[in-house]
Amino acid sequence: MITGYCAKGEAVALSTAEPPATLRSDIVWIDLVGPSRAEETMMEGLLGISIPTRDDLKDIEPSSRLYTEEDAVFMTASLVYRSETEAPGLTDVGFILSGRRLVTVRYAEPRAFGLFKASMHRIPGGCHSGVVLLTRLLETIADRTAEILEQAVDKIDDLSIEVFGEKTASKRRPPHLLEARLRDVAGHHRLIAKTRDSIASLSRLLTFVYTVPAVQEDEDSRELCRSITRDIQSLSEHAGFISGNITFLLDASLGLINVEQNAIIKIFSIASVVLLPPTLVASIYGMNFRVMPELEWQLGYPWALLAMVISAVIPFFFFRWKGWL
Structure with missing residues (x-):
C-alpha cells in the first residue's frame, strides 16, 4: 500500500x-x-x-x-x-x-x-x-x-x-x-x-x-x-x-x-526427626522375643502409646524453642 x-x-x-x-x-x-x-x-x-x-x-x-x-x-x-x-x-x-x-x-x-x-x-x-x-x-x-x-x-x-x-x-x-x-x-x-x-x-x-x-x-x-x-x-x-x-x-x-523450597524441605526434615523416636519405641515393642517383661503388663499397650507421644512431643517443642519452626 x-x-x-x-x-x-x-x-x-x-x-x-x-x-x-x-x-x-x-x-x-x-x-x-x-x-x-x-x-x-x-x-x-x-x-x-x-x-x-x-x-x-x-x-x-x-x-x-x-x-x-x-x-x-x-x-x-x-x-x-x-x-x-x-x-x-x-x-x-x-x-x-x-x-x-x-x-x-x-x-x-x-x-x-x-x-x-x-x-x-x-x-x-x-x-x-x-x-x-x-x-x-x-x-x-x-x-x-x-x-x-x-x-x-x-x-x-x-x-x-x-x-x-x-x-x-x-x-x-x-x-x-x-x-x-x-x-x-x-x-x-x-x-x-x-x-x-x-x-x-x-x-x-x-x-x-x-x-x-x-x-x-x-x-x-x-x-x-x-x-x-x-x-x-x-x-x-x-x-x-x-x-x-x-x-x-x-x-x-x-x-x-x-x-x-528450603522451607518445604525443612518441614519434611523436622517431620522425619519428630516421627523417628515414636518409630523407635514402636519397633522395640514390636519385636517377638520370648522374654520381654513388658509383654506381661496390663498397662503395657497404653504405656507404649504414651512413650511414643512423649518422644514425639519433646523434639517438637525443642525445635519451637530453637526457632526452627
Missing part, C-alpha cells in the same frame, strides 16, 4: 491500478507499507531512485544502512512494534530523502507512524519539506520510545509489588505465583532488550542525519535533530537502568523460590 501526504497531513492514495504519470508537487511524504514488487517499480519510475527491498532493510552492516546515492539519502532504523503484546519485536524501516520529499518503506505498523500522521496538521508551519518531515517523525519515534519505557516501568513496579508483597497468615502467596512471575520478567526483559536495540539504531541514524547537508541548511531541523539526539542518549541510559531493575527482580524471584 502506498499513501502520499501533503504538508498539512492530507492523504493521497497511490495505486498501481491507475499509476500517475507524475507525482503531485504538494506531496512531501510517500509512505510505502508492505509494498509489492509492482508498487516498488512504480515508485522507482516516479522518483528516479531505487526502493530498498525487505532484504535490503535487514542488512545489519552500518555502511549498508546509512548511505548516500547520487542526490538521495538512504537510512534504515529498527523500531519497536507490538510493544503492548506478549511478543514485541523489531521492524526495519527505511527512510529516504529524495529532493524535497521523504519516502518511508516499512513492513509493519509501529505506533509512532500512526501518532505522527494524526498530529501532522498540528505542526507549526506544516511539513513543507522532507527534511522537516524526517526530523519531526524522528521526534515522534523518540517520544513513542520514551512512552514504551514509561509503560514498562509501571508494569515492572506492579510486578515488583506482587513479588515482594507482604505475606501474612491470612493472605499467603498463591502456589506457583513466583514461577508464573518469572515468565512476566522474561517478557519485560525481551521488550527492554528490543527497545535498547532500537535506541542504538536510532542513535546511529541521528548521527548520520545531522551530517546531511539538507539538515545542516535548515536551522530548525538541525536544532531539533540535536535535541532528539540528547533525548535518545537519555533514553539509552534510562533503558539501561530499567534493565538493571529487571535483572534484580529476576534474581530476587529466584531467591524467593529457593527460600520457599
